[in-house]
Amino acid sequence: MAVREIEPIELELDRLEHMAESGYYNPYTLFDWPDAIEPDLPWMSESLTTLAGTPMWDELTREQQIALTKYEAINFFSLNIHGIRELMSEVVMRIHERTYANVSEFLHHFIGEENEHMWFFAQFCLRYGGKLYPAQPSLQADSVEHLSPVARELVVFARILIFEEIVDHYNAYMATDESLPHIAREINRVHHQDESRHVAFGRMIFTNLLGQVAKRDPAEVPLVAEYLENYLRYSIATLYNPAAYRDAGIPDALALRRRALEHPARHAAHERILKRTRSFLTKAGVGRELVK
Amino acid sequence: MQAVREFILDRNPKLDKLDDDLDLIDSRAINSLAFVEFIFLLEELTGESIDPEELDLDDFRTLNAIGARFLKQKAAS
Ligand SMILES: [Fe+2]
Ligand SMILES: [Fe+2]
Numbered sequence: 001m002a003v004r005e006i007e008p009i010e011l012e013l014d015r016l017e018h019m020a021e022s023g024y025y026n027p028y029t030l031f032d033w034p035d036a037i038e039p040d041l042p043w044m045s046e047s048l049t050t051l052a053g054t055p056m057w058d059e060l061t062r063e064q065q066i067a068l069t070k071y072e073a074i075n076f077f078s079l080n081i082h083g084i085r086e087l088m089s090e091v092v093m094r095i096h097e098r099t100y101a102n103v104s105e106f107l108h109h110f111i112g113e114e115n116e117h118m119w120f121f122a123q124f125c126l127r128y129g130g131k132l133y134p135a136q137p138s139l140q141a142d143s144v145e146h147l148s149p150v151a152r153e154l155v156v157f158a159r160i161l162i163f164e165e166i167v168d169h170y171n172a173y174m175a176t177d178e179s180l181p182h183i184a185r186e187i188n189r190v191h192h193q194d195e196s197r198h199v200a201f202g203r204m205i206f207t208n209l210l211g212q213v214a215k216r217d218p219a220e221v222p223l224v225a226e227y228l229e230n231y232l233r234y235s236i237a238t239l240y241n242p243a244a245y246r247d248a249g250i251p252d253a254l255a256l257r258r259r260a261l262e263h264p265a266r267h268a269a270h271e272r273i274l275k276r277t278r279s280f281l282t283k284a285g286v287g288r289e290l291v292k
Numbered sequence: 293m294q295a296v297r298e299f300i301l302d303r304n305p306k307l308d309k310l311d312d313d314l315d316l317i318d319s320r321a322i323n324s325l326a327f328v329e330f331i332f333l334l335e336e337l338t339g340e341s342i343d344p345e346e347l348d349l350d351d352f353r354t355l356n357a358i359g360a361r362f363l364k365q366k367a368a369s
Pocket of ligand 1: 084114195
């Protein structure tokens with residue numbers, strides 16, 4: 001990790017640190033875990049499933065629809081667990097680097113909170129669904145080799161931010177969705193609360209590192225924009241897990257996945273999910289309009 | 293195999309031809325972000341499911357390896 005070429009990061013984090021301290025809770029005692037989920041309730045909001053708004057949803061039986069909400073909830077939480085597990089390990093490696101000395105306090109809160117999120121997401125999946133979906137394979141020779149060290153640092157924190165903002169789109173909606181079982185609503189609500197601080201921090205550190213990238217070589221900014229655009233698309237595509245379709249008893253999972261990903265109603269849904277993030281990236285000067 | 297070639301060429305406009313023994317991973321013709329889609333494509337072509345926890349990267353390195361591991365096996369069985 002060549003962080004020596006990167007200037008120390010100074011951010012005004014007093015307010016976020018104070019909120020993290022005063023809002024601290026014990027995740028292991030916070031939730032009342034019921035023995036089972038009511039059989040006819042959706043596990044995630046129907047409007048947030050990957051087939052919502054398409055004829056593919058309407059063609060399902062009610063049993064398949066409920067099963068799809070169940071397995072897509074497990075997929076959503078599994079993505080969270082694996083995604084944050086990988087990104088958190090990047091943060092752990094940096095926590096006492098000189099570059100991050102001034103934000104180390106907040107990084108401790110971040111790591112602690114993410115560890116707790118992993119626990120309650122897994123608890124939900126294992127208790128009620130009996131499993132997690134496995135992590136998607138990743139390659140060691142990664143897609144950032146063409147970027148400078150500072151841009152790679154930016155990418156680490158950008159991935160965390162993008163990931164958290166996408167997840168938060170779902171959490172914010174499900175936190176108040178009265179059609180869901182109480183425990184599902186609670187998990188989404190508690191996560192949404194913690195993530196509002198993470199997103200605020202993520203945007204600050206993103207802006208700082210993007211400034212350093214642009215100062216070093218403005219020509220690298222479009223390369224970062226291209227990487228981020230690919231990452232946004234990749235993140236959306238991971239929501240469409242053929243294993244969840246299969247588990248819900250829906251045939252031709254891979255063909256269904258392809259049809260769903262191409263459907264105009266889903267394109268519109270993707271734009272809604274990414275709206276906040278895209279407008280942030282555009283304002284920061286690293287939006288998709290830079291991608292050739 | 294045509295579908296596999298198209299998948300790779302579509303994502304790599306700078307590649308005009310694709311050697312059967314080009315290392316697709318080291319050359320970044322398939323990167324992490326595309327790899328998941330690539331696996332789904334192979335599952336669809338072969339009708340075989342690929343367990344993400346068990347896969348061997350060497351089976352995916354070159355068109356030759358992919359052909360031997362996934363496509364011919366199908367034709368032979
Ligand atoms: Fe989290
Ligand atoms: Fe977070």
